[in-house]
């Protein structure tokens with residue numbers, strides 16, 4: 001579906017699974033009131049404490065495919081086999097209508113697609129883990145995925161790490177507090193420009 005990408009600003013956080021983008025995005029939402037989170041649609045079931053309409057719109061596979069048919073998604077992807085994720089155009093419109101800057105937590109291909117769609121109104125940030133070993137440890141210690149899913153995410157991470165130079169800014173997430181402060185400074189500057 002075509003939509004007016006000049007309606008407001010966007011900050012996109014992308015990274016391989018486990019790099020820490022959700023942690024940093026949640027920190028920013030607590031610190032920068034001009035930001036509002038783009039709640040993605042997805043086809044998977046809620047995990048742990050996740051709430052429908054807060055963490056994701058949990059549509060199931062059929063519900064998600066219906067949104068594709070309706071042209072309701074600005075971008076979407078089958079991020080892992082049989083699991084669809086995407087950005088509803090209505091989310092962007094809702095947030096921009098409220099006069100806020102959209103903040104995204106999306107995978108690397110989704111982030112680059114959004115950067116292309118939104119153009120100069122987007123700041124695309126790649127969250128870089130300090131090493132591949134650190135990424136693997138973070139994913140394991142989070143204890144949310146099966147071994148099979150961890151292996152799938154790590155295989156994808158190899159390809160995603162090579163795409164870091166295509167982003168506007170590479171944020172090293174070594175020490176979390178330092179990385180959050182740096183992210184906050186970069187985002188505040190972008191919003192004020």
Ligand SMILES: Nc1ncnc2c1ncn2[C@@H]1O[C@H](COP(=O)(O)OP(=O)(O)OP(=O)(O)O)[C@@H](O)[C@H]1O
Nearest residue numbers: 016017018019020021022023138142173174175176
């Ligand atoms: N700088 C850091 N040092 C150590 N642990 C961290 C750091 N940043 C995040 N973590 C931890 O690493 C794990 C992965 O972080 P997070 O869930 O934010 O990653 P993600 O990139 O959003 O992954 P996904 O794409 O799967 O949602 C979490 O348990 C988080 O607490």
Ligand SMILES: Nc1nc2c(ncn2[C@@H]2O[C@H](COP(=O)(O)O)[C@@H](O)[C@H]2O)c(=O)[nH]1
Nearest residue numbers: 017040041077079085086087105106107110
């Ligand atoms: N292309 C998109 N990717 C998205 C979107 N929302 C989330 N994601 C990414 O999917 C994976 C898996 O997430 P998880 O919650 O199952 O761990 C992760 O990399 C997310 O960032 C989206 O709208 N579009």
